[in-house]
Amino acid sequence: MAFSLRRAWLGFWKNGLMSLAATATMVLVLVLMSGLIILVIGLHATLDYVQSEVQVVAYMRDAASQQDILALETSLQKMPQVSQVQFVSKAQARQDFLARHPGEADIINTLPDNPLPASLQINLSDPSNYVDVARYLNAQPAVDHVMNIQQTVDQLNSVISVLQAGGTAILIVVGLIVLFIVVNTIRLAVVARADEIEIMRLVGASDAFIRWPFIFEGAMVGLFGAAITIALLFLSQGPVTGFLADYFKVLPIEASTTVGPSIAMVVLGTGVGIGVLGSFLSVRSYLIR
């Protein structure tokens, strides 16, 4: 065991260029992979966020009485499709509008009345129940009209499912390509020492004895590759998160806290796994017979 480890260590540094190439390939692949994982996780987070925020907005007629609105609110709360109902009064709507568009305060102020309607903002437990709730609301006399957010949700949903399927497919393809590249790179290292393997076989070294140093060497490539990748991710995490937050404004992707450790584990596992598998496949052809 100690012998195999020592030989793997020596072998890694002796074939410096080859090990460098294998490690660089590994890093490339792992960065690509973790990028994809982060993207997919981010999209999931976005979907969750959007879905949690999805509201059906029912605007009330100005003529509707307070009682009617309260009765409607209560009946909505009893519906299983509805998770939360919030009443926004005309005054509140005006304040919200002013808060969002401070430049337009003059326009609002010059109007004799508050043109903004009161509304019920409804959170759905499941966005696909939208149609039921909308139909119910449209039938109510107090309701002026119902705002259709569903289209937006549908579009986002389809984009996400396409990205998710595509991302998974890309991940699988990239994973296979990486395995292929690593197998070939390690095989070059093995070929470079074909003489040594031949001698080991001739003097009666067991298959395990011949294989283990190369397996360890592959594991080292994976380990170093993973370490470099994790370091890169760690360094780039601040700027990237900042950029994403800036770009998407509201998306609550907290890669730093929730994704970090698990991504690191996945990267480490994948790196070492591919390295070991690559070595195993590379040496195998020299042992069979």
Next chain:
Amino acid sequence: MIMVSPVTDETKPSQSRHDGEPDGPAPRRPIADRPTPTRHAADRSAADRALDDSVPTRIVLAMQGVTKAYPNGRMALRDVDLMVPEGDFVFLVGPSGAGKSTLIKLLIRDELPTKGLVLLDGRDLGRLKRRDVPKVRRRIGVVFQDFKLLPNKTVRDNVGFALEVTGTPRRVIVPAVDRVLRVVGLTGQADQLPGQLSGGEQQRTAIARALVHNPRLFIADEPTGNLDPVISWEIIQLLLRINELGVTVLMATHNAEVVTAVRKRVVALENGRIVRDEHGAAYHRED
């Protein structure tokens, strides 16, 4: 530097011992039961010869009806019978492509026979489990024309490598390596790299590596092919000396001069068949 004595001193006693004199550096078994060198054996089967000796002789290597056809259809060996008793020294001769290399590959179980039996110390190499192959290889020492040394290891480490990769503890390796380096006369060069050695010294390093496991059978495939005549003689003397120490030696060679001068058993292959198997013979047929 060279510890091997001149060839005449080496071969003469060994020749006389074929006639039954139990002298010399004590081998592990009685000498008397060896076949007499004058017997022409080509006309008799190997099995007969082995049974013929009344005193039980351990057979190191037995091949029975061995045929080897390669996937491309080439017949490398046809119906080969060969019996090598312990302590024998056998020259395997024949033109290129006659099947010498194939025969050696079968012995080290690098190839499997298409038909027939290859027995090493009574074990059928054809039916060996894969994980037992290394154990059998440890009982065989092999050297080749191209030495197959690791250029970045010293002589000592090249020899020790054979023990190291079979999981031998360090405290065993060091004295064992010292011992075989003494046998091949390389004690003084132990810390040099193969690149700093002459061809003969490199081959002696390879021989030391092949010996360090105390093999039952020592196989040399054209060991002098890359060496000049004087150095070749040194290598032959070394192999004879190893044989004196009780190791069975099988040497494939084209070196007619050496074979004829040494007068050992000669097995000649042609087109994959054994066409001659004589004791105390010359390289070419002498009728």
